[in-house]
Amino acid sequence: MSPPPSPSESTSSPVSGFFGVFRYSRRALGLVWETSRWMMLGLALCTLVAGVLPAVAAWVGQLIVDGVVSAMDAHQAASNPNLLTSITPVLKLVAIEALIIGLIALAQRGLSAQQSLLRALLGQKVNVMILEKAGTLSLSQFEDSELYDQLTRARREASTRPLALVNKTFGLLQNAISLGSFGVLLVQFSPWALLILVAGALPVFVSEAKFSGDAFRLFRWRSPQTRMQIYLETVLAREDSIKEVKLFGLEGLFLKRYRDIFTQLFAEDRRLTLRRESWGFLLGLLGTLTFYLAYGWVVIETIAGALTLGQMTMYLMVFKQGQAALSASLTAISGMYEDNLYLSNLYEYLEQPVEAESGTLTQGALPGDGLRFENVSFSYPGGAAVLHDISLHLSPGQSLALVGENGSGKTTLIKLLTRLYQPTQGRILLDGSDLRDWSAQALRERTGVIFQDFVRYQLQVGENLGVGDTHAFNDQERWQNAARHGMADEFITRMTSGYKTQLGRWFKNGQELSGGQWQKIALSRAYMRENADIIVLDEPTAAMDAAAEAEIFTRFREHSRDKMAILISHRFSTVRSADLILVIDQGHIIERGTHEELLAVGGHYAKLFQLQAAGYK
Numbered sequence: 121m122s123p124p125p126s127p128s129e130s131t132s133s134p135v136s137g138f139f140g141v142f143r144y145s146r147r148a149l150g151l152v153w154e155t156s157r158w159m160m161l162g163l164a165l166c167t168l169v170a171g172v173l174p175a176v177a178a179w180v181g182q183l184i185v186d187g188v189v190s191a192m193d194a195h196q197a198a199s200n201p202n203l204l205t206s207i208t209p210v211l212k213l214v215a216i217e218a219l220i221i222g223l224i225a226l227a228q229r230g231l232s233a234q235q236s237l238l239r240a241l242l243g244q245k246v247n248v249m250i251l252e253k254a255g256t257l258s259l260s261q262f263e264d265s266e267l268y269d270q271l272t273r274a275r276r277e278a279s280t281r282p283l284a285l286v287n288k289t290f291g292l293l294q295n296a297i298s299l300g301s302f303g304v305l306l307v308q309f310s311p312w313a314l315l316i317l318v319a320g321a322l323p324v325f326v327s328e329a330k331f332s333g334d335a336f337r338l339f340r341w342r343s344p345q346t347r348m349q350i351y352l353e354t355v356l357a358r359e360d361s362i363k364e365v366k367l368f369g370l371e372g373l374f375l376k377r378y379r380d381i382f383t384q385l386f387a388e389d390r391r392l393t394l395r396r397e398s399w400g401f402l403l404g405l406l407g408t409l410t411f412y413l414a415y416g417w418v419v420i421e422t423i424a425g426a427l428t429l430g431q432m433t434m435y436l437m438v439f440k441q442g443q444a445a446l447s448a449s450l451t452a453i454s455g456m457y458e459d460n461l462y463l464s465n466l467y468e469y470l471e472q473p474v475e476a477e478s479g480t481l482t483q484g485a486l487p488g489d490g491l492r493f494e495n496v497s498f499s500y501p502g503g504a505a506v507l508h509d510i511s512l513h514l515s516p517g518q519s520l521a522l523v524g525e526n527g528s529g530k531t532t533l534i535k536l537l538t539r540l541y542q543p544t545q546g547r548i549l550l551d552g553s554d555l556r557d558w559s560a561q562a563l564r565e566r567t568g569v570i571f572q573d574f575v576r577y578q579l580q581v582g583e584n585l586g587v588g589d590t591h592a593f594n595d596q597e598r599w600q601n602a603a604r605h606g607m608a609d610e611f612i613t614r615m616t617s618g619y620k621t622q623l624g625r626w627f628k629n630g631q632e633l634s635g636g637q638w639q640k641i642a643l644s645r646a647y648m649r650e651n652a653d654i655i656v657l658d659e660p661t662a663a664m665d666a667a668a669e670a671e672i673f674t675r676f677r678e679h680s681r682d683k684m685a686i687l688i689s690h691r692f693s694t695v696r697s698a699d700l701i702l703v704i705d706q707g708h709i710i711e712r713g714t715h716e717e718l719l720a721v722g723g724h725y726a727k728l729f730q731l732q733a734a735g736y737k
């Protein structure tokens with residue numbers, strides 16, 4: 121199976137497509153320039169030195185051979201030969217050549233030292249750019265598998281590519297300088313020789329350019345499989361999934377899938393590599409043939425007396441090195457083409473449009489009005505409607521509970537309320553102003569949320585709380601306050617290093633917590649937002665024991681006395697005390713009222729309540 125071309129690749133002509141991708145070279149150079157000006161200048165200097173000196177060395181080589189020949193003649197012809205006088209001029213030339221070779225070695229070392237330092241700096245810079253961009257993407261962009269592919273491709277490859285591109289650009293420059301200087305020497309022999317040199321290397325270049333394009337298309341086309349491989353690696357080798365993998369005996373199954381993907385990808389790789397190398401070999405032979413043709417020509421000219429021995433050595437060396445430099449330049453160009461294609465992926469990702477943060481409000485038009493949903497409907501991108509025509513009003517000091525079956529849309533409602541998604545229809549108002557018009561910062565400060573799938577950070581306990589309010593990330597007093605509210609302080613103080621205990625198993629001395637303890641940590645994290653007046657708990661006590669749950673809700677009510685509290689729970693014992701209960705079914709509000717009102721109606725809520733109560737009898 122061959123990868124389909126992307127639309128842009130299939131519509132543009134191969135030539136313009138080929139040159140079009142070079143637009144990223146300038147950006148890569150700019151990136152290096154921003155990373156370290158001095159090193160880029162150093163690279164340029166070393167490149168120049170390493171480019172010019174080989175031709176100078178070849179020329180000095182010619183002077184040496186011719187010097188030796190004439191010194192030999194003079195020495196033999198002299199009636200009173202003095203060896204020292206005869207060899208001194210040649211030895212001086214030998215010393216100069218040694219110096220030149222030393223300088224070339226120095227320049228090359230300089231190049232490789234600067235390249236390896238730049239690799240580290242540039243890799244870090246590009247990775248930071250990728251992660252910074254990730255921070256600006258919306259949740260729906262993150263859930264878009266194509267964008268996710270792009271992000272994965274960018275992370276896998278692009279952090280090494282900019283330097284590769286710059287190295288190749290400098291390599292090309294160095295070879296071009298060498299070629300130019302060799303050309304100056306070679307043209308004196310014959311312009312045809314120069315032409316032969318170019319003609320010999322051209323076919324390799326064309327084939328390289330073609331195959332690097334194929335390689336990139338292959339890489340782009342199969343990134344979903346690569347991503348599946350990364351995912352399987354994670355499932356098979358991470359402590360949070362290994363328990364289930366072991367119990368269900370999934371190792372063999374997943375490893376087989378992992379291997380199958382590799383086998384498929386490897387078959388494509390092998391095909392491409394074999395074709396690339398076979399063509400490279402055949403076309404390379406052409407280059408070798410032209411070299412030996414030129415070799416023969418130079419030898420004939422020398423025997424015929426048109427060239428001196430020194431000139432012959434020089435031309436042969438120039439020809440050989442020139443050909444090597446030319447094919448290296450051409451390979452560099454096609455390699456640059458490949459790097460450019462990879463970089464185009466990085467920049468496509470970096471240039472993903474992000475929604476401009478337009479809201480600036482820090483206060484609503486009707487302070488104290490609380491939260492209002494006005495005929496809000498919502499569908500996830502590309503999906504069917506999940507919420508239909510939701511209207512509700514919650515004033516400060518009131519509590520709201522959402523009840524409904526799995527998948528009825530409760531968490532989605534919270535995602536809209538926290539502006540992780542925008543309603544498809546209708547609007548949400550906070551203190552009389554549309555949520556979209558609020559500044560993100562102000563909104564964040566006013567809401568404290570814990571989601572069902574809260575994050576278990578592999579950090580210290582205190583930091584796990586601190587993430588709830590970055591301003592107080594290291595504030596121990598605030599940690600303790602929040603932990604008291606979330607009922608986590610008791611077990612934290614019993615831990616070996618208290619709030620400084622490392623959590624999780626990823627790092628040394630990390631301690632694992634029970635499901636309920638983690639939930640208490642997450643709950644305390646929500647309490648870190650001291651100024652938040654909208655507190656949302658999405659099934660906060662599912663993993664807690666009954667006593668802890670009762671205590672949690674007593675504290676929750678105390679804490680949220682003058683705030684807006686929203687609670688999602690499948691346990692009616694926690695829901696019943698809410699001021700307003702909404703029963704959601706397939707995205708519709710089907711019942712609303714207090715616990716008593718809903719029981720009196722004898723509808724869906726009453727039925728579910730009785731079902732649960734019967735379970736406890």
Ligand SMILES: Nc1ncnc2c1ncn2[C@@H]1O[C@H](COP(=O)(O)OP(=O)(O)OP(=O)(O)O)[C@@H](O)[C@H]1O
Nearest residue numbers: 263500503506524525526527528529530531532533
């Ligand atoms: N990111 C998403 N993209 C597309 N569809 C989604 C996404 N998240 C949830 N859904 C769908 O939206 C619907 C509502 O999901 P939601 O998580 O809001 O339900 P819920 O009432 O909170 O369920 P539960 O009680 O199981 O937590 C479900 O049908 C689900 O498949």
